[in-house]
Amino acid sequence: MALPAMRPLGCLWSLMRAYEPLPMINRRFISTAYSKRPEKLPLPQDMPPQFLSQIPLRFRPDPDRQPLKIYPAPPSARKACKDPIGAVTESQLAVLDPKGERKAMFDYRRNPRSVKPGDIVRVTFKNGDPFNGVVLSIKLRGIETSFLLRNELTRVAVEMSVKVFSPNVNSVEIVQRSEKKRRRARLYFMRDRKHDRRSVENIVANYVRQKKAFLGGGNRRR
Amino acid sequence: MIQLKTLLSCIDNSGASIVECVNVLKKKRPATIGQSPIQSPPLRGRTRINQMLCAGDRIVVVVQKQRSAGSEATTAAALANKVRRGDIRHAVVVRVKKELQRPDGSLVRFGDNACVLVNKSGDPIGTRMNGVVGQELRNKKWSKILSLAPVHV
Numbered sequence: 001m002a003l004p005a006m007r008p009l010g011c012l013w014s015l016m017r018a019y020e021p022l023p024m025i026n027r028r029f030i031s032t033a034y035s036k037r038p039e040k041l042p043l044p045q046d047m048p049p050q051f052l053s054q055i056p057l058r059f060r061p062d063p064d065r066q067p068l069k070i071y072p073a074p075p076s077a078r079k080a081c082k083d084p085i086g087a088v089t090e091s092q093l094a095v096l097d098p099k100g101e102r103k104a105m106f107d108y109r110r111n112p113r114s115v116k117p118g119d120i121v122r123v124t125f126k127n128g129d130p131f132n133g134v135v136l137s138i139k140l141r142g143i144e145t146s147f148l149l150r151n152e153l154t155r156v157a158v159e160m161s162v163k164v165f166s167p168n169v170n171s172v173e174i175v176q177r178s179e180k181k182r183r184r185a186r187l188y189f190m191r192d193r194k195h196d197r198r199s200v201e202n203i204v205a206n207y208v209r210q211k212k213a214f215l216g217g218g219n220r221r222r
Numbered sequence: 223m224i225q226l227k228t229l230l231s232c233i234d235n236s237g238a239s240i241v242e243c244v245n246v247l248k249k250k251r252p253a254t255i256g257q258s259p260i261q262s263p264p265l266r267g268r269t270r271i272n273q274m275l276c277a278g279d280r281i282v283v284v285v286q287k288q289r290s291a292g293s294e295a296t297t298a299a300a301l302a303n304k305v306r307r308g309d310i311r312h313a314v315v316v317r318v319k320k321e322l323q324r325p326d327g328s329l330v331r332f333g334d335n336a337c338v339l340v341n342k343s344g345d346p347i348g349t350r351m352n353g354v355v356g357q358e359l360r361n362k363k364w365s366k367i368l369s370l371a372p373v374h375v
Contacts, residue, residue, distance in 0.1 A: 131375065146327075153354040153373050156317065157333030160375070168326045 089142040096165040118178025124170045132204040134197045137186040152199040175207040223320040224253040230335045234348025237303025241283035255356040285309045313337040316355035
């Protein structure tokens with residue numbers, strides 16, 4: 001019941017509403033003590049069975065329910081073999097390169113007599129056909145060590161990457177050392193026209209002729 | 223990696239010097255010299271993947287440039303040309319610039335992309351070839367091309 005005379009006072013309430021304190025929901029103060037979640041209480045042992053129907057279905061004791069079986073973790077393969085790739089490399093090297101000759105021949109970081117980038121090399125394969133070329137790079141990768149050869153055959157550049165420990169490789173011969181000291185390990189700039197060595201067939205043919213004269217046609221294996 | 227619009231040099235004496243690939247036959251991926259088929263057990267419920275990989279190195283090309291292409295179209299050399307500019311022919315890829323892995327792990331890369339023109343039955347149109355070709359052709363029954371080629375790598 002609002003009298004017409006009290007109408008102007010009625011708007012005062014609406015003004016006051018803005019200053020009302022917020023409702024006390026989700027309010028937590030520093031003084032609020034943290035309480036642990038209450039633990040689940042087991043059902044009383046001597047509960048009469050007629051009360052069971054009052055308990056929600058998921059809390060009722062189930063005689064058929066069995067605890068989950070926990071299996072032990074399988075034995076760790078990592079513990080059995082610490083360095084599997086190293087082990088495979090070693091076992092393969094023992095088969096493919098028992099004397100370590102090939103490894104020494106391409107270990108250009110340690111062996112000063114090894115093949116080096118920039119050398120001209122002649123590779124003979126098992127099926128008999130050779131491939132000659134300048135060594136552009138040697139990739140030392142354990143059993144997958146390979147070297148990249150570049151040559152020009154019938155005025156077409158041909159590059160071939162050969163695996164050092166491949167059983168298909170019969171022999172690798174150094175035909176000519178690079179004439180100047182190479183400061184780089186990867187001579188990919190030799191693909192440019194300016195630095196291209198072009199064909200090395202003549203040099204290799206010369207070498208083969210000399211070798212035949214020297215050895216009397218024998219085929220020396222390195 | 224020969225695909226649509228790739229320009230290849232033609233290394234036989236059929237008369238074409240530069241050709242353009244317009245289609246790769248029997249293959250859903252760019253043509254190459256061709257991998258040798260690697261035998262693997264067939265996957266259950268699928269076709270053999272390796273069959274797709276070793277399917278083909280045959281392409282369809284358009285002759286873009288003729289050998290001895292000049293104003294004198296009536297010279298003997300031009301008459302000897304078996305194909306003309308604008309002809310659509312089949313070809314076999316013999317060199318690719320993209321490196322190719324052999325079954326023994328070695329890689330081969332050529333300086334250019336090249337092909338040899340063949341007719342529909344697979345016989346080379348030219349009678350002579352100049353230039354090195356890939357050895358992969360051996361597995362692919364292109365021995366005719368291999369015997370014509372001066373060098374194979």
